[in-house]
Amino acid sequence: MPVQNVDVSEIFRRIANLLEIEGANPFRVRAYRNAARSVDSLPRNISEMVEAGEDLTELPGVGKDIAGKISEIVNTGALKQLKDLEGRTPAELDKLMNISGLGPRRVKALYMNLGIKSLEDLKTAAEEQKIRELNGFGEKTEQSILESLAGAEQEEQRIQLHEAEQRAAPLVEYLKDHEGVERITVAGSYRRRKETVGDLDILAVCKKNQSVMEYFTVYEDVQKVVSKGDTRSTVVLKSGLQVDLRVLPEAGYGAGLHYFTGSKAHNIAVRKKAVKRNLKINEYGVYRGDERIAGKTEQEVYDQVGLAYIEPELREDDGEIEAAETDNLPALAALEDIRGDLHSHTKASDGHDTLEDMVQAAQNLGYEYLAVTDHSKRVAMANGLDAGRLERQIERINKLNEKLDGFRILKGVEVDILEDGSLDLDDDILEKLDIRVCSIHYNLSLSREKQTSRILKAMENPYFNILGHPTGRIIGQRKGYEIDLEKIMKTAAESGCFMELNADPQRLDLTDTHCRMAGESGVKIAIATDAHSRGSLEFMRFGVNQARRGWMGPENVINTRNCEDLLKLIKRR
């Protein structure tokens, strides 16, 4: 199994942490973190790039030195530098950095003075009240370390965007009820529509700061107040979700929104551009010397540094700055562009609602078509359809379609890709359908080679249209099967197949990076909800958000076509 991008970035992150604890040049530390991020956001496998002899120094944040280290990791599976570092500084100190309130300086002090190397050491020392004795530490710090340790025992929590919306909405409504609140926006990764959200960053324009902050911290769902100031407060909700509230003056709202939306890397890149123009950007505005020259809107901020407006979903410092400089930003797909859903289930298999109900719901969303794609027989647990039952569903859909005006039900199936790469239904029934989503539900743990050739083999079938939930991952639960997605995408592009972007908020499969890989491979995607009930058809927006994060325009998405064009497009010769 080749070295994966995450293997490389993980090594660089650990090097950065250990160097930081040693007190190395902070810019050198940052260089490793930048390189880690660069490798992470790469839409291609780094091992293949090394093997192909490509020039790694062309990657942002990768110079000659780090390029050599990447090669070393790819070729040997490890990095001598990290081993050397771990010889000098215990590798476990890395983990202490995750404790809230502990940074490199304090971790080093704890190690040097108390010999603390692990979380257990830390807990013991805190309980024995030894930490408060140290210079620069005190009783409160010791207490907060104990609290963080208790929290660290639970899993690191990033919640799904879907859940974040449900936490944010009532809190925003609550804050709006305060007479001092004039304007309010949830910024941060929530606004960038990341698939998971670590905390909520709420931005407000207010009249009475102190009163609003007081009101915020007594919200009924607040479990703990972490900090409370005039312009910024932090609380933890009972669910464990952290929420920051930042209050800003109206005049600098755009600058604040930009600052608080992030990403951090994007902000840094924009501020660097400002510095070159002798400007300074902070959350209050754009400044020349002491004079504020812009900041009312985000557009003003971008104007000052010579950039076109960048949509929040693109703000990851992953090429959007360069694109904005040269007016090469993509025109992103929007929910309004979507003309129909291409993956849905009914009561015939494991859906909750009837065919008629699903169709009605799709019409209510303003769609022109809905592909009904119940499971095939292999998925017995979901009451998957055999050829006979599918035949009857086809007849039923034909009859329904006759009655519908301006809407078409597409006859489809989610057919299983069996372990040998054949499809779970015969060609003579598949032929009678308009569209086939082909998915893997069993034998998830095959080797990368076998899993990849299983899918490639399936795509040889002329009735293969869309690869459903391509990696099989479930966010926070299941990693997804091992496959060579790049190869699969290239083959799909050549043979007229498409990749699904499953819009279910707990799948969102493809990822944003995968979408960019699709763009580069020339394969188009289908954004589809995999809805098992009427309500879930509305998850389309999560899929569109994800596609936008992956730089997808309407032309990259097949279900932005009208029905006729769509069917022409997916027809294989």
Added chain:
DNA sequence: GCCGTTTTCGGCCCGACTGTTTTCAGTCG
């Protein structure tokens, strides 16, 4: 350690809050 429309050397984003301190270091986002 990276990088270059002032630079191949000398820079590298910026401010709030906390706790432990009497003016600031450390951490965080």
